[in-house]
Amino acid sequence: MKQQLIKYSLIFFAFGIGFTACKKDSNNNNNNPTLYQQDDQMARPAINTVFISAANKDQFNTTAPKDMSATFGAEMKTKLLALNPGYTTNLLGLTPDQFIGVLSTDVLNASTTGTTSFYDGTHVLTGRALNDDVIDVELTLIFGGPDGSANPGLTSDHVNANDAAFLTTFPYLANPH
Amino acid sequence: MKSRKIVVTAIAAVAITIGGILFAADHNDSPTVKNQPTDITDVYVFQATDPNNLVFVANTQGLLAPSATAAAAFDPNTLIEIKIDNNGDNVEDLVIQAIYANGKMNIYGPVSPSMTGTMSKVEGAITASVDVTPYSASSPVTATGSNGIKVFAGPRDDPFFFDLDQFKAILAGTATSFNNPGTDTFAGTNVMSVVVEVPKTLLNATTGKINVWLTTNKKV
Numbered sequence: 001m002k003q004q005l006i007k008y009s010l011i012f013f014a015f016g017i018g019f020t021a022c023k024k025d026s027n028n029n030n031n032n033p034t035l036y037q038q039d040d041q042m043a044r045p046a047i048n049t050v051f052i053s054a055a056n057k058d059q060f061n062t063t064a065p066k067d068m069s070a071t072f073g074a075e076m077k078t079k080l081l082a083l084n085p086g087y088t089t090n091l092l093g094l095t096p097d098q099f100i101g102v103l104s105t106d107v108l109n110a111s112t113t114g115t116t117s118f119y120d121g122t123h124v125l126t127g128r129a130l131n132d133d134v135i136d137v138e139l140t141l142i143f144g145g146p147d148g149s150a151n152p153g154l155t156s157d158h159v160n161a162n163d164a165a166f167l168t169t170f171p172y173l174a175n176p177h
Numbered sequence: 178m179k180s181r182k183i184v185v186t187a188i189a190a191v192a193i194t195i196g197g198i199l200f201a202a203d204h205n206d207s208p209t210v211k212n213q214p215t216d217i218t219d220v221y222v223f224q225a226t227d228p229n230n231l232v233f234v235a236n237t238q239g240l241l242a243p244s245a246t247a248a249a250a251f252d253p254n255t256l257i258e259i260k261i262d263n264n265g266d267n268v269e270d271l272v273i274q275a276i277y278a279n280g281k282m283n284i285y286g287p288v289s290p291s292m293t294g295t296m297s298k299v300e301g302a303i304t305a306s307v308d309v310t311p312y313s314a315s316s317p318v319t320a321t322g323s324n325g326i327k328v329f330a331g332p333r334d335d336p337f338f339f340d341l342d343q344f345k346a347i348l349a350g351t352a353t354s355f356n357n358p359g360t361d362t363f364a365g366t367n368v369m370s371v372v373v374e375v376p377k378t379l380l381n382a383t384t385g386k387i388n389v390w391l392t393t394n395k396k397v
Binding site for chain 2: 033034035036037038039040041042043045046048049057058060061062063064065066105106107108109110111112113114115116127128129130133134135152153154156157158159160161162163164166168169170171172173174175176177
C-alpha cells in the first residue's frame with residue numbers, strides 16, 4: 001500500500017512537471033523561452049542617421065551601447081570632421097575626441113530628480129522633452145564652434161516647434177492627423 | 178539569405194546615391210528596418226506632470242500619412258523594449274517591455290532582465306495593459322496598472338520636427354544653408370506610439386541619473 005502510494009505520487013509528480021513544462025512552453029519557459037532578436041535601437045536623436053555610414057547602419061542598430069564606442073568611435077570622428085572640417089571645440093567646450101566620446105555610446109541620459117531637457121542652456125542631457133528642439137542643439141554642437149556663432153546658416157533649421165500642440169496630460173502626444 | 182542581404186544592401190546603396198533614404202531622428206535609418214514594424218522613429222524621456230513620475234515614449238513606424246494611419250498596426254511579433262541603466266555602466270539593469278496581443282498592448286516591467294544585450298525574452302508578469310486606441314477614436318484610451326504604471330498605445334501625431342529636405346539638400350551640396358523659416362518635413366504625419374508613465378520609485382535610480390535606450394526586437 002505504501003509502495004503503491006509512493007508510485008502514484010511519483011507518477012503525479014512526473015505529470016505535474018510535464019504539465020508545467022507544457023504550459024510554460026507556450027508562454028516563456030526559462031528552459032525554452034521565445035526569443036526576440038534586436039532589429040533597431042535609438043537613444044539620442046539622429047546618431048545612426050548622421051554619423052554612421054550606410055554600410056554600417058544595420059550593425060549600429062544591433063550593437064549594444066557598451067560596445068558602440070570601440071566599434072564606431074573612429075568612424076564617427078571622421079564623419080564629424082567631414083561635416084565640419086573647421087571643428088575645434090563646441091558650445092560645451094568638447095574637442096572632437098571628447099564630443100565623439102560622449103556621442104559614441106548612444107544612450108539618452110535622463111535625470112530622475114528634476115528638469116528633463118536635451119539642452120536648455122542650463123540642463124545638458126537630462127532627458128528629452130517633446131518640445132525640445134533637439135536638431136538645433138545637435139546642429140549647433142556640430143557646426144557652431146566654441147560659442148555657437150560659427151556657420152550661422154547651418155546651426156538652425158528654423159523649425160522651432162511641432163506642428164501640433166502637445167497635451168498637458170497623459171499621454172502628452174497630440175492626437176493623430 | 179546572405180545573397181538576399183547583399184541584394185538588399187546593394188539596393189539601399191543605390192537608394193542612398195540617389196538620395197532615396199531619409200535622414201531623420203531615427204526614421205527608416207537602416208535597410209533591415211526600413212518600412213518595417215520594428216522601425217523606431219524616436220524615443221523621449223521626460224518628467225511627467227506629476228513630478229514623482231517619469232514618462233517614456235517609444236515611437237515606431239513613422240511618416241504615416243493620415244490616409245495610411247487607420248491601417249497601421251502594432252506587430253505581435255515585435256517586442257518593444259525600453260532599456261534602463263541605473264548604475265552608469267551602459268548595460269541595462271531594468272527593462273520596460275511592450276508587446277501587442279489581441280487588441281491590447283501589454284506592458285512588462287520595470288523588471289531586472291534575465292538576459293542583457295541584443296537578444297531578449299518577455300520578462301516577468303504583465304504590469305499594465307491597455308486597449309490599443311483606434312485611429313477613429315476621438316480621445317486616447319489609457320489604463321493604469323496596479324503599481325501606478327500608466328500606458329497608452331496607438332497612433333499619434335509624430336512629435337518630431339525638422340526640415341529634413343533642406344538638410345538633405347545641404348548634404349547633397351545643392352544648398353549651403355537652411356531656409357528661414359524652414360519647412361517641417363514631419364508636419365501632418367503620424368507614428369505608432371507607446372507611452373508609459375512610471376513612478377520614479379520603480380527605477381531604483383539611487384544616483385538620480387539613468388541612461389535609456391529604446392530597442393525593437395523581432396521574434397526569432
